[in-house]
Amino acid sequence: MGLIRWFTQNIADTDTNTHADVVPQRYPIAASDAIDRIRAIVQTLPRWQVVESAAEAGTLRLTRRTRTLRFVDDITLRIVPTESGIELHARSQSRLGKGDLGQNRRNLLELFAALRRDLGA
Template sequence: MNERERPTPNSARAARTYPVDPARLLSAVMRAVEGLPRWSLEAAEGNEVRAVRKTRLFRFADDVTARVSPDPDGARLELTSASRVGKGDLGQNPRNLVELLRAVDREAGDPPPNPPRGSGEAPLGRDG
């Protein structure tokens, strides 16, 4: 875990499983990032994609990391969004994750069903 990924009060996490192979999901994540306004692809190495999302007002940068791993049901996507500045994000990091998940759903094809309670699928969570 690098310094930008360390859990803080101004970060959020999400995870979702998709019924596709990991390579297809990784490609969908990259296309999603490239297609979103105010998002830029920072790096893609192995099973990880790092992106930066800038806010409309003041252009604050948030670091978003996506990791794809094999799963018995296809591929698992784990996301983290963390603000670079400030002591609170005013809800921006969870919004970043929702925005990216919706774009990945479109790019990956059929969106996964809503996770059942207790499935371990975390739609959004706060760190810190």
């Protein structure tokens, strides 16, 4: 099933169970600080760019360019306040093609790893 998904799917999403390891993430930070802190972390990642942030809506729109062919993937983050911090929902989708060879999953895992390093888990 994994190989078929590489050639037929160009999306990874925490809310639609596209991949077993791509699930909503929880971080122990105040919801009011989340957008600014996440934006600062994203700006340190190579080939990532913040396109739009809406603090009042709790959303961030990002892009990531692939290294070799410079394809652009669109990433949308949605921050949901919880009792102990925030829950982050994320979606990464390729702009071109029918299959992403797993790149959108890798995008989200790269982002989650960077956030875990700086925000805790």
